[in-house]
Amino acid sequence: MYNDNPPQRKPWSLPFQAEPEEVSALRRLMRLHLGLWGLQDVIEAAQLCVTELVSNVVTHVGPGTPATLAVSMSGPHLRIEVHDSDTRALPTLMEVACDSEGGRGMALVEATAVRWGVELHADRKVTWCELATESALPWSVDEGPRLRGAEGLLDLYTTERTARVTAVGAHRLSVACAEETAIEIISDLLHWFHAHGRDADEVLERAQVHFETEAGAAV
Template sequence: MTRKPWEIPFLAEPEEVAALRRIMRLHLNLWGLPEVIDAAQLCVSELVANVITHVGPHTPTTLGLTMRDTRVRIEVSDPDTRALPTLLAAGTDAESGRGMALLDAVADRWGVILRSDSKVTWCELATGLGSPNGHTGGLRVDRAEGLIALYGEREVSRSAAGSCLTVAVAEEAAIDVIADLLHWLRAHGCDPDEALDRAQLHLEAEVEEAEWAIGQ
């Protein structure tokens, strides 16, 4: 999976935060990284709120998302090089000053890059990937990836994008894989609907087990 960097300009306003969170969720789902969505949305909220509070509303700002090795990197840039984010030890009753502390608790690391006419506040989140273009999900996902790649080989060869499957092409290839397996089951006297139901039960049980393990 190719995860290309992207960025979006916006004006720092409270009403923009919800849309930016939705955009972040959309891109991370497309990147196959749903596990980091909640943390990434919190980071976006706090980084944008920091601009609104310390630089000012209506500030021209840019939100960016990239992969740095196996980490997701979120960047928020603004034109003020003086108002630097500061990690404060805010009390539990404080009404402000806790934003960067929340980000510090969620992110693996964060920092600020000063440029001649702007600054970039960034943070990085661990993904659990083995490589920048890899997948989460374990052995089952790895096996499926190899099979989908075989089915999608002809479509990829026609694409100018290179040797990596796009999500759209991979999805169509996955549907072809499932359809062929259902034909195979039917040809051998098996019930395709029953097989789909059993596969869904396996998926739900394994996802539930994985979520329980993460929560421990």
């Protein structure tokens, strides 16, 4: 049984350090949140915009700059913001040659978003863009505690990353406790995939391949 009401889409934000290695983590978090919001149609576009907006801070403001990613709905549009403290280094839309290796960032955002801009405040600037979204897909009336658990996991993930940015040496779970918690997290996420018509076994296989690839690269 389904209804036509979209899932709750609460605005969220995440402080981070503007480093190249942060981009992939922010892209993954964006995919997870938009999946829970039922906005699969804009995931790739949103990831591209996050990549370019964050890379713009790294390149033109400087690596290690404290910044914040903020995501919300603006009517039917998905709004993505990147906040940083430098009000002088403003993003610009440049014309670049076809064989140029740089300078394409804001041109890609311009081509992908319905609109974008920069807001200047006393202590920061906000570079933002908005993406058009399609109608939400039907959602199950009874999402159940496990599906709510997956949403809670994302909130915890965001909180944990925020703590890592603002403090070092946070308390860590014991190995045994962490293992049990991880199993519950994986189980909740598999329930979420199943509820949205995905094959849980296929998801596990893809995750295993992804893990082995990253592990091999690390070695």
